[in-house]
Amino acid sequence: MSRVLMVSSEAAPFAKTGGLADVLGALPPELNTLGDECAVVLPRYGAIDVSSAEKVYSGLRVYLGGGHYECDIYKKVYRGTPFFFVDHPGLYGRDGFYGDLYGDFGDNHIRFALLCSAALGVARYLFPTQIFHCHDWQAGLLPLFLKNFVTGDPAFYNAKTVFTIHNLGYQGLMPRARLWEAGIEDRFFRPDLLEFNGVASLLKSGIVFADALTTVSARYAEEIQTPEFGFGMDGLLRSRRGVLRGLLNGCDYEEWSPEADPYLVANYSAEDMSGKAVCKQALLDEFGIGKRMSRPLIGIVSRLAYQKGFDLVGTVLDEMLGWRDVTLVVLGSGEKKTEDLFAGFAAKYPDRMIFWHGFNNAMAHRIEAGADLFLMPSRYEPCGLNQMYSLRYGTLPVVRATGGLDDTIDAETGFKFWRFESWDLAECLRQALKVYADQPRFQAMQKTAMGRDHSWAQTAGKYSALYKELLDR
Numbered sequence: 485m486s487r488v489l490m491v492s493s494e495a496a497p498f499a500k501t502g503g504l505a506d507v508l509g510a511l512p513p514e515l516n517t518l519g520d521e522c523a524v525v526l527p528r529y530g531a532i533d534v535s536s537a538e539k540v541y542s543g544l545r546v547y548l549g550g551g552h553y554e555c556d557i558y559k560k561v562y563r564g565t566p567f568f569f570v571d572h573p574g575l576y577g578r579d580g581f582y583g584d585l586y587g588d589f590g591d592n593h594i595r596f597a598l599l600c601s602a603a604l605g606v607a608r609y610l611f612p613t614q615i616f617h618c619h620d621w622q623a624g625l626l627p628l629f630l631k632n633f634v635t636g637d638p639a640f641y642n643a644k645t646v647f648t649i650h651n652l653g654y655q656g657l658m659p660r661a662r663l664w665e666a667g668i669e670d671r672f673f674r675p676d677l678l679e680f681n682g683v684a685s686l687l688k689s690g691i692v693f694a695d696a697l698t699t700v701s702a703r704y705a706e707e708i709q710t711p712e713f714g715f716g717m718d719g720l721l722r723s724r725r726g727v728l729r730g731l732l733n734g735c736d737y738e739e740w741s742p743e744a745d746p747y748l749v750a751n752y753s754a755e756d757m758s759g760k761a762v763c764k765q766a767l768l769d770e771f772g773i774g775k776r777m778s779r780p781l782i783g784i785v786s787r788l789a790y791q792k793g794f795d796l797v798g799t800v801l802d803e804m805l806g807w808r809d810v811t812l813v814v815l816g817s818g819e820k821k822t823e824d825l826f827a828g829f830a831a832k833y834p835d836r837m838i839f840w841h842g843f844n845n846a847m848a849h850r851i852e853a854g855a856d857l858f859l860m861p862s863r864y865e866p867c868g869l870n871q872m873y874s875l876r877y878g879t880l881p882v883v884r885a886t887g888g889l890d891d892t893i894d895a896e897t898g899f900k901f902w903r904f905e906s907w908d909l910a911e912c913l914r915q916a917l918k919v920y921a922d923q924p925r926f927q928a929m930q931k932t933a934m935g936r937d938h939s940w941a942q943t944a945g946k947y948s949a950l951y952k953e954l955l956d957r
């Protein structure tokens with residue numbers, strides 16, 4: 485049994501922009517079920533309501549860059565897991581987690597240095613910790629702080645750190661001149677430490693200083709050691725390969741199961757799929773598109789980031805919507821270029837396509853249930869969760885074979901293409917539509933997909949074993 489404090493900038497259901505939040509909402513409770521003791525620390529953003537939370541610490545002093553910040557710590561128990569919220573209205577009490585309309589916040593290095601340092605305070609006063617499990621660049625400074633600034637403190641005797649890379653594309657970059665504001669002395673600005681192409685990287689801090697590294701699929705663990713997927717850090721990651729593991733994310737079936745999903749107009753299971761047709765009809769009615777149920781319906785729910793590869797989709801939509809009799813529902817927001825692309829096609833094919841701009845969890849569930857196929861043409865995908873949800877909902881994924889998409893989808897459960905090329909995507913979609921036209925075959929694939937088990941229990945067991953290994957050293 486290990487005492488584990490997870491440090492993250494997101495955790496469902498409190499703060500979510502993507503898969504990181506889903507992991508933090510599901511893995512800690514699963515670890516607690518397995519017998520570890522796990523808690524989570526995250527910022528108290530403006531949107532997080534603490535009126536029903538318990539204030540467990542007032543005026544925690546965090547020293548950074550020659551000054552100090554005072555925070556209050558709130559606690560809520562969710563699924564048997566304590567979640568600690570670091571409250572500093574000046575730094576976190578804004579709309580947006582990382583930025584606003586004008587881009588990233590200019591003080592993110594201070595905001596997330598504060599999170600890391602406050603997490604050490606939580607460990608010291610509220611939750612004695614053996615393992616700090618840090619997620620992505622926002623928690624990347626914690627291993628540096630622990631190894632360099634609190635070494636004499638008995639509260640942290642023998643404490644170990646795990647750093648999980650959910651996405652190497654986000655590197656937490658900041659100018660050298662700002663390092664001191666995050667509490668980091670200039671001596672850490674070295675090529676073998678935080679320096680990265682002339683600036684400092686908080687992600688690199690995690691990679692360099694953590695005792696163990698993980699990423700979210702076996703395939704991605706290999707990929708990030710190559711120049712193609714390494715974002716300039718492949719050499720560093722190769723040098724750390726001895727402590728790097730790929731542990732596939734799980735799927736939170738309490739949240740994502742068609743049998744019991746409260747967002748659906750009808751529930752269904754692999755044994756009785758009648759509810760899925762009702763969900764499809766309801767989705768078509770909701771958006772007022774495609775009166776014919778027999779038309780294949782493709783769903784997309786995603787951040788609209790370059791990584792997700794939707795520019796490629798733009799090259800095949802005239803074929804799909806124009807003459808292959810497909811309907812398409814897209815839910816997402818992000819880069820303007822991609823938003824404009826989808827808005828343009830939705831205007832061109834108003835009876836075939838809907839682009840719903842925004843973030844909407846209930847709608848994400850309805851699309852997973854109502855669609856026949858789910859499209860994820862990612863340039864790279866560390867793990868990807870939506871394809872696993874799709875499997876469970878009998879919505880066959882059409883994916884590019886990269887990272888976790890490659891690890892979770894096979895020929896019995898979905899459709900894959902390898903090269904990031906228009907022709908390859910189009911051919912893969914044609915193949916999917918061909919199978920859709922052969923309903924007995926399509927339904928057999930749906931049944932197989934729905935039977936695949938990606939529950940968290942197995943992966944949580946692997947994390948638990950890793951913690952134990954570190955503490956036994």
Ligand code: ADP
Pocket residue numbers: 501502503504506785786787815816817842843844845848867868869870871
């Ligand atoms: P990433 O973390 O790169 O965004 P994942 O596939 O790992 O990708 O996780 C995405 C998560 O965010 C899923 O739970 C998905 O349903 C959710 N999501 C993404 N965009 C939206 C949106 N516009 N509305 C609702 N949920 C969304």
